[in-house]
Amino acid sequence: MAPLPSLLRGARGSSYPVGTLVAAALVAILALLPLGFIVGYTISTGWAETQRLIFRPRTAELLWNTVRLTGGCVLLCAVLGTGAAWLVERSTLPGRRIWHVLLVAPLAIPAFVNSYGWVSLLPGASGYLGALLIVTLSYFPLVYLPVVATLRGLDPALEETSYALGHGCLRTFVSVVLPQLRPALLGGCLLVSLHLLAEFGALQMLRFPTFTTAIYDQFQSSYNGPAANMLAAVLVLCCLLLLVAELRLRGRARYARVGAGAARPAIRLRLRGWTAPVLAGLGALIALALAVPVGSLVFWLVTGRSANVTLADLLTAAGSSLGLGAVAAVCTVVFAIPVAWLYVRHSGWPATMLERSTYFGNALPGIVVALALVTIGVHAFPALYQTTSLLIAAYVILFLPRAVVNVRAALAQAPPVLDDVAHSLGLSRTATLRRVTLPLIAPGLGAGAALVFIAVVTELTATLLLAPTGTQTLATQFWSYSDSVAYGAAAPYAAVMVVLSAPATFLLTRESTRTTRP
Structure with missing residues (x-):
């Protein structure tokens, strides 16, 4: 077993900052909470009961x-x-x-x-x-x-x-x-x-x-x-x-090649009669x-007779969705910073494990994450049950990888020597982060926040189970009306969700068409 000091050192021999390491570990624990809960619940149920319920x-x-x-x-x-x-x-x-x-x-x-x-x-x-x-x-x-x-x-x-x-x-x-x-x-x-x-x-x-x-x-x-x-x-x-x-x-198998390859476009098959x-x-x-x-x-927007939705109802739901999306986007990006920082600036197996652990939430269905948080909230933290805080926690778990990937990419392009220069001038780690690093990685933070925001606005399952009583979002209102076959009333909420999702899709097509050959 390696001594503790060696475990707290990165691949280049530099020691991990304790505060960042603790923050990243707490984020990883949050991300693994649903998976750990399901595993623990299954073990505590016992084989006989588990067998009866599953088989x-x-x-x-x-x-x-x-x-x-x-x-x-x-x-x-x-x-x-x-x-x-x-x-x-x-x-x-x-x-x-x-x-x-x-x-x-x-x-x-x-x-x-x-x-x-x-x-x-x-x-x-x-x-x-x-x-x-x-x-x-x-x-x-x-x-x-x-x-x-x-x-x-x-x-x-x-x-x-x-x-x-x-x-x-x-x-x-x-x-x-x-x-x-x-x-x-x-x-x-x-x-x-x-x-x-x-x-x-x-x-x-x-x-x-x-x-x-x-x-x-x-x-x-x-x-x-x-x-x-x-x-x-x-x-x-x-x-x-x-x-x-x-x-x-x-x-x-390895698919990478050395060099950029041929600059000429590929041969295109002539469709002729198949056009x-x-x-x-x-x-x-x-x-x-x-x-x-x-x-x-x-x-349904034009002819729906069941469309009794007022502009105030639509604005209330849109406001709730936008508010939850904004808060979740900010929280998720903030939680992603220590994980990405540790992975990029202090590479090593502890940093890698912490970074990889944040992806498990993205692999779990929203219904599983919500169910785990509901059960934990009811039995362990009743004060958090049906609160906005628990809903935001679910969003963070589900969409943390979207923020981590973008923050990690932005940090990888920010020269670490600028941090060293700031430290040599007497700035603390916090001041360096605020005055040097954050302005450099702002585009990555913005991209991660935008992806999380769009995902939250259209999220349904976790919101249905965890939203506080009386909270109405675009997704939940759409589901309430469509589930009761009020298709005309559901249409405005669906239309607003599509409009809010369109910018992210446009960015995908714009980014890929930049490299399209003529």
Whole structure:
């Protein structure tokens, strides 16, 4: 066992600042709280009770629904996302830049709003097939984005060599391009899987039961803590299995190259007679993913007879969402600073472990995080139950990785020598942070805060369980009206959420089109 002083030193021999280390450790404990609670609750329940609650027909039904929906959606998203990315980057598709924006645009529409759009116009859109269609239309951009970015950065020399050897387009794609897309494709599929395990609103509206909807029903209908927690334990296990499977499938192959590769654009396949069918297929995909939900919103905004929402109601909900989003964004960024600072400025295994621990909250469904905090609040800290503080804590746990990644990237670009100069001039660590470091990393802080803010504004499951009595947000009001089939009244809230989500989606398309080849 290494002595304590050596454990408190970074990789370069510099000692960890105790205050920053303690702050980062507290943030890590907060992030791991739901996971630790589920594990501890499962152990304390005992094997006999756990076996009774887990090994029953209802659990098997939920597992089967979750597995077949996840498997089908991942397969369809992989095909649609990869195919669309290849058409944009490797074919003579007319209007490639416009198609790129349209293929990313579905991310601006939350899945539960997409589901609302379909169900309000087509009440028969339910069950497995309806759920598979709608979640696929909502999540295929999560595969498209990383694949199109990877295709844009590939060296075209390997593809040219394959063509020179007489290989056709299909064989070149399968044997040359697809292996290089493996990390991006698996990463996108992992994101789709985790989103599906966490999805509640869309599947509840489609009447397709999964673990997330069952946990919510158990909690809301009978406050059955043991049953809900055991279902949450199975859901957490599914998340961990997905993470391990993605790492194993990715393998240890190296995909990086030395140098920038060829500066010339890749050879584009001439579509010729396939141009019209390809345009029709992409047009149908965009119509299903965008035109139906947007058209539904417009229809109910114009003709909805149940729309008894006043401007004051809408402004109250929007104000609550904006206020919670702003507070959660500031808190999350503040919590991310000590973790990112320790990881960048004092690298070593303790800093790495603390930084990695903050990602577990992002891998857990919001319903699991909320359930853990509800149970802790009821039994350990009753004064915190149904308070804004507990809701903000849930937001911080869920969206901390979004802030950590951006703050870490900004700190990596801020020269540490400026800190040393400030210290040599007599500034304390706090004064150096305030007067030197924070102004340098302000863009990263802003980006992280913006991502957290958008996520909080459209968050549903944790808000439904943890929001204080009387608190009305855009998401909860939308859910209240849509759940009672008041589609016209739900439409204004959905429209405002889409408008607030649009800037983040625009930034994604703008950032990626900067590097689009002509």
